Structure formats: structure tokens, C-alpha cells
Amino acid sequence: MTSFSAVVMAAGQGTRMKSATPKVLHEICGRPMVAWPIVAAQEAGATRVVVVASPNVDLTSALPEGTRTATQPVPDGTGGAVLAALPETEPGAPVVVLSGDVPLVSAAAIQELVAAHLGSGAAATMATTILDDPAGYGRVVRDAVGHVEKVVETKADGDATAQELEIREINTGIYCFDHAALADALPRVGTDNAQNEKYLPEVLTLLRDDRKIVAAHIVDDPALVLGVNDRVQLAEVTALAQRRILEDHMRNGVTVIDPASTYVDAATTIGQDTTLEPATTIKGATKIGANCVVRNSYLDAVTLEDGVTVGPFAYLRPGTVLRNGAKAGTFVEIKNSDIGEGTKVPHLSYIGDADVGPGTNLGAATITANYDSKSKSKSRTTIGEGVKTSVDTTLVAPVILGDGAYTAAGSVVTNDVPARALAVARARQRNVEGYADRE
Structure with missing residues (x-):
């Protein structure tokens, strides 16, 4: 031309x-x-x-x-x-x-x-x-x-x-x-x-x-x-633009269950046979691979490789990468982290500024404590391959969990955990007999 x-x-x-x-x-x-x-x-x-x-x-x-x-x-x-x-x-x-x-x-x-x-x-x-x-x-x-x-x-x-x-x-x-x-x-x-x-x-x-x-x-x-002169016209044009974006994705092999409740920014790319379920919002230059499922979640400038599952009610923030077959489950928040192939973060966890190896399972309420209020800086957490954290584990960065390591439920981990070791970082339980009978 x-x-x-x-x-x-x-x-x-x-x-x-x-x-x-x-x-x-x-x-x-x-x-x-x-x-x-x-x-x-x-x-x-x-x-x-x-x-x-x-x-x-x-x-x-x-x-x-x-x-x-x-x-x-x-x-x-x-x-x-x-x-x-x-x-x-x-x-x-x-x-x-x-x-x-x-x-x-x-x-x-x-x-x-x-x-x-x-x-x-x-x-x-x-x-x-x-x-x-x-x-x-x-x-x-x-x-x-x-x-x-x-x-x-x-x-x-x-x-x-x-x-x-x-x-x-x-x-x-x-x-x-x-x-x-x-x-x-x-x-x-x-x-x-x-x-x-x-x-x-x-x-x-x-x-x-x-x-x-x-x-x-x-x-x-x-x-x-259709020009834009006020906020009403801005909303009208945005609705048309959004519909066009979703239709382009659907024509390219993406399933959008309910376009009326799904919001996808113009810079987002999505692979074939991925499904977006209702009430999903995808912001920024997010990249989603093939055969993924996103359920009722909010994604902002993240990368999902093939076969990833997200949600429901997950919040993935900028800098997050989920490798092939990884999962971010219900009420999970992930920020600026690399989640390894096949790794699962099933529910109720916050993972920030972390590198997580493949085949790892992070139990419910696993938290990376990545911010130091005194130095006003953030540190990274490194979690190896095949690690299993039990429920209510807090990892105080910077900390490293070696390949195949475990944590006990309720642990606050402040020191590195060697490969294949179990970290128990909690006070011993003490029962006070007759406590409920006290006046």
C-alpha cells in the first residue's frame, strides 16, 4: 500500500x-x-x-x-x-x-x-x-x-x-x-x-x-x-470499545462466558481455548497463554503461561508470572512474584516479591512478610522446588526454603530452611486446666 x-x-x-x-x-x-x-x-x-x-x-x-x-x-x-x-x-x-x-x-x-x-x-x-x-x-x-x-x-x-x-x-x-x-x-x-x-x-x-x-x-x-465531549459519552464509547475487544478475543478462540460482566484492557493478549468466567477484570499489558481458566478475578499487568488456573476472587498484581500449569486459587493475592510450573497457591495466601520453584504447594494463609518498615525496603523470598508449606505459615523475607522443604502449621519462619528439612517455628502448646471455671 x-x-x-x-x-x-x-x-x-x-x-x-x-x-x-x-x-x-x-x-x-x-x-x-x-x-x-x-x-x-x-x-x-x-x-x-x-x-x-x-x-x-x-x-x-x-x-x-x-x-x-x-x-x-x-x-x-x-x-x-x-x-x-x-x-x-x-x-x-x-x-x-x-x-x-x-x-x-x-x-x-x-x-x-x-x-x-x-x-x-x-x-x-x-x-x-x-x-x-x-x-x-x-x-x-x-x-x-x-x-x-x-x-x-x-x-x-x-x-x-x-x-x-x-x-x-x-x-x-x-x-x-x-x-x-x-x-x-x-x-x-x-x-x-x-x-x-x-x-x-x-x-x-x-x-x-x-x-x-x-x-x-x-x-x-x-x-x-462517536466523539467524546463529556463523561457520559466517555462511558458510551468505552462500552463499545470493550465489546470490540472481547469480540476480537472470542473470534480468536477465547471463551468469554458473560461479556457483560467481563472487562479486558486493550493491551491484553489471550491464547486459544482460555476461558474467562463472569466478573473477571484484566488490566494493562497482561499476557495469558492457552488453555487457562480465570474465574471471577482481577489481573493487572501479569503473565500467565499455558494451562494456568486463577480464582475465584484472586488478585494478581503487576510483575506476577504464573508458569505452565500453575494455580492461584480462591482469595489469593500475588505481587511481583514468579510462580513455578505446576505450583499451587490454593487459597487465602499473600505472595509478594517471591520466586517459587516448580511443583510446590503453598498451604492456606501462607504469607510472605516482604516489607521492612524500618528500612522502608522490600526483600525477596525464595522457595525451592517441591516445597510444601502448611497452613498459616509466615515467611519473613529475606528467607530461602530449599528444595523439598516443609513448614509446620502456624510457623513464622525467619531463618533459611535447608533442602528436605521441616521448619517448626512456633511456641509449644500449653493447656491451662480449669481455665473456664475461673471467676
Whole structure:
């Protein structure tokens, strides 16, 4: 496919979000809003992606690798935003214009738009879609040969004729421009309007006046017009994005028992024949292998190899790795730990900052005491292969349990345990006869 550049406009103020966080930095399924169109453009094959920001907002932390940035020095509208980005685009290559607050554009839609633009010989091609209820959107009026004659706004009475109001094809606000035509027209866009701003659609009018073709390409995806201006729209778009994420996983061989109660972030990868049971949340760049089962649990930036079982009611925190066939059971919390192949942490345990060998079984209420409040530092616990801890064992880090070691129930282990030894670290039981009869 011919190379192209993409410009993502992200300099809006977003005042209706009523937030100290810039609008485009609000997250949708674990990914900043502005990153969604960037990722889509990159997946579509864009050789350059340029994000336009305002001078007082730093978007750097939210931008995927390889993204270029441009600054719109004054808030002078969408035309001004694209004009600021133009020097960063690839000369001679088409320019796709996207919006940072319209996140659900897909890579496929962008590819279709660029292909249609190149095939039409147009100076500009707008992505359009057909809506059953197009009220409030700009209607696309075509000429006798099917090119765009104009876009009629319909926000106020009298903006459009009755015939124009019957049109269901609407402008999505996504465009593909010939680079030279865009560079020629943008500086000529004026500010003769109520907001004194440069409107990007004015470029289309100038191109028509120059007797250049403005084409329209219909995309069968109404989500292209779903922008985010407030928290209500953010929730609506997030719900659609979440459904798409789950459907992609299901089409790739993952069973999701109840999509309505399952939440999976955009960066998560899941292998075939894995099952996600209801009320499961998976956050961040979690990696789950094949043939795993996750039951009613919360996972955040963890790695599960093949055949792992999690939950119900487990909490796996960042840095956790469960090797092939391992198990984290009911009410288990694991953080920054490597759990060996076939190892079981069945229930009611906390394992933090630990390395656990294969074939080990950690009994109920096994705890790694990994934090030293005096030094304010954390130490690691090392548990070998084939270790068996009995219930209510506390391992005070740093401590090492050798291969095949055992602990007695109720032990607080503060010293290393040699391989195949039994650690008994508890006070002897003493019964006080007649205690209940005392007055």
C-alpha cells in the first residue's frame, strides 16, 4: 500500500469533561483516548503519525512509540491544527486527518479511505457513513457524478432544505488529502466566522473552487462519528470499545462466558481455548497463554503461561508470572512474584516479591512478610522446588526454603530452611486446666 501520513488533532480544551486531566488523556479500556486513533493509523500502515497538542499540555506519556508531535500555538481551529502538523508529514504522500477525541476509528476504515482516495484521483476524500437517524450531523450533498458538492450543517432550523434533510449520508470528520493540494489550500483558509477560527472543512470548499475533485467514501461503521465531549459519552464509547475487544478475543478462540460482566484492557493478549468466567477484570499489558481458566478475578499487568488456573476472587498484581500449569486459587493475592510450573497457591495466601520453584504447594494463609518498615525496603523470598508449606505459615523475607522443604502449621519462619528439612517455628502448646471455671 502507498505510504501515507496521519494527523491526529488533540489540542482541544475539553472543558465539558470537567476534569483537571486533559480530555484526550482519559483512558478507554486501559489506553489513553488519544492513543486509539494513533494505534489505528499505525496498524493501517501510516509511515508518520503526527499528534497536534496545545502548548500547555504534555501528551508525551500517552503517545505510542514512533509518534511525532506538533504544537498548535494558538487555538485557531481544526484548520490551524492541521497547518501546524503539515511540516511533520511526509511530502508527496496522502494525509489522513483524525481526531484525538473520536477514538473508535479502525485500521481497516483508514486503509479503505486511503485506497478509495488513491483510486478516485481526488484532491480530498472524506469518510462518510449512513445513519438511520442523521439528525444533527452534516449531510453530504453529491453532484451528478457522485462527487461531493457540499456538506450541509443541520444544527439550526433553516440550515438545510427539506430535501437535504432526507439525506442519510453524513460527514464523519475524517479526511484523506492530497499533500500538495492540502498544503496549497490550508494557508488560504480564513477566519471569517463567529469563533474567528480556521475550519478544516473550508479546505474542501477551496478545492472545489479550484475545480479539484472532492470525493466521499462510505464506511459501514457508525462508530466513526462517536466523539467524546463529556463523561457520559466517555462511558458510551468505552462500552463499545470493550465489546470490540472481547469480540476480537472470542473470534480468536477465547471463551468469554458473560461479556457483560467481563472487562479486558486493550493491551491484553489471550491464547486459544482460555476461558474467562463472569466478573473477571484484566488490566494493562497482561499476557495469558492457552488453555487457562480465570474465574471471577482481577489481573493487572501479569503473565500467565499455558494451562494456568486463577480464582475465584484472586488478585494478581503487576510483575506476577504464573508458569505452565500453575494455580492461584480462591482469595489469593500475588505481587511481583514468579510462580513455578505446576505450583499451587490454593487459597487465602499473600505472595509478594517471591520466586517459587516448580511443583510446590503453598498451604492456606501462607504469607510472605516482604516489607521492612524500618528500612522502608522490600526483600525477596525464595522457595525451592517441591516445597510444601502448611497452613498459616509466615515467611519473613529475606528467607530461602530449599528444595523439598516443609513448614509446620502456624510457623513464622525467619531463618533459611535447608533442602528436605521441616521448619517448626512456633511456641509449644500449653493447656491451662480449669481455665473456664475461673471467676
